[in-house]
Amino acid sequence: MVVEIIPVLKLPTITDGDNISDLVCKAAEKQGTPIQNNDIIVVTHVVVSRAEGSVVNLNSVKPSDFAKSIAAKSEKDPALVEVVLQQAESIVRMRKGCLITLTKHGLICANSGVDKSNVPGDRTVALLPNDPDDSAKRIREGIQRHAGKVVSVIVSDTHGRPLRDGEINVAIGVSGLVPIRDRKGENDLFGYVLKAKRTAIADELASAAELVMGQADEAIPAAIIRGYPVQESDEATAKDMIRPLEQELFV
């Protein structure tokens, strides 16, 4: 019942058009930990975005007057603010230099998830993948093709959180696993039937993966989690973890 978290080391720098599945399978094999059935592969969204070409050169962006006005208040690059606004459905909070938006994926996060780090070029930023669940699905299918193994895949991003300091890694795309384990009806240690307990397994797996992904000086964009029995599903998506806004107490 021991769960192992294995970093996937020495991946080449991933660029537009690269096949993440093949690269992860090869790197895992080369380091002596080939992908096995039931492994969970966690990949950080930035390399997915790079492979899918979801990057923007800020030099090509013409900021609107609104973007310029926000940028002036928050000491941000107006072109960056423009990209953040273009990726947003709506603005949830805008204060103290923070721009928290509802993205077109339904996520609420800082700067619409637009990321400056781990992207080559001074003026290049990574957007979130266009459809992170679909990205996870394609990586999963690619691993099955390449290595013949049935795995599940999580595309992750680090998110800040209301009410807690520090960021944690969460799942923004999943394929092959149910992201929330509903323990309602299970018994506890003393036979008490749990009335409401929904564990965000996919987020906990993403956080576990970051223990090895964020550990080294060099960025490690992928990890293998081995030994955790997921509840398998071909249909479940990370959208199942987004609470409907009308149920939200904090917006």
Add this chain to the structure above:
Amino acid sequence: MVVEIIPVLKLPTITDGDNISDLVCKAAEKQGTPIQNNDIIVVTHVVVSRAEGSVVNLNSVKPSDFAKSIAAKSEKDPALVEVVLQQAESIVRMRKGCLITLTKHGLICANSGVDKSNVPGDRTVALLPNDPDDSAKRIREGIQRHAGKVVSVIVSDTHGRPLRDGEINVAIGVSGLVPIRDRKGENDLFGYVLKAKRTAIADELASAAELVMGQADEAIPAAIIRGYPVQESDEATAKDMIRPLEQELFV
């Protein structure tokens, strides 16, 4: 660099006055994974509360009129609501049957962290430990005494979150490790200097631990995380993860 998450199995049912350090050391040894230097021991708060006697029999509680009025609206037990209010500094949200409070520990969580599950007796609830950092410290010192090993300890609780469905395990008490890794100033893959990146390591460790703690039918109240290089500290506390309310965008 592989990180292992090892469940501590076959712990006896922990009750008032039990020595958690000794019991965890013995159980770990018995299952063939004795505690080692640099292990991180994660213990769920409910057993800590039970060992410390932080449990309340609801039959002994006389609910106030205010507690009765809230209980009537939310179909909750008036005595339970009374205990929740007694543990609260203030009420942050009260809607749709949810009671989100700021506890005397400075945490913002549902029902002041008062927990019905994994407590023996129909009418008994567990409070949060009186000082979870201090609990972690005593468990850590106990393990050093019992096994002669230098470890760090996390006392964990599962929390619901704004903006995301499902609960995750987080650190409410720590001893021996810095809970937030400040990566500001580190370089990314392409030499970009990270301007703001604070990773909530202690929460990610707690979430990783729950992958084995919440896995079985029987509750597993403790886990060993092996292979993760914490930033050591004798002074750091889980209070370092509580964002000051005046900086909070969502309250």
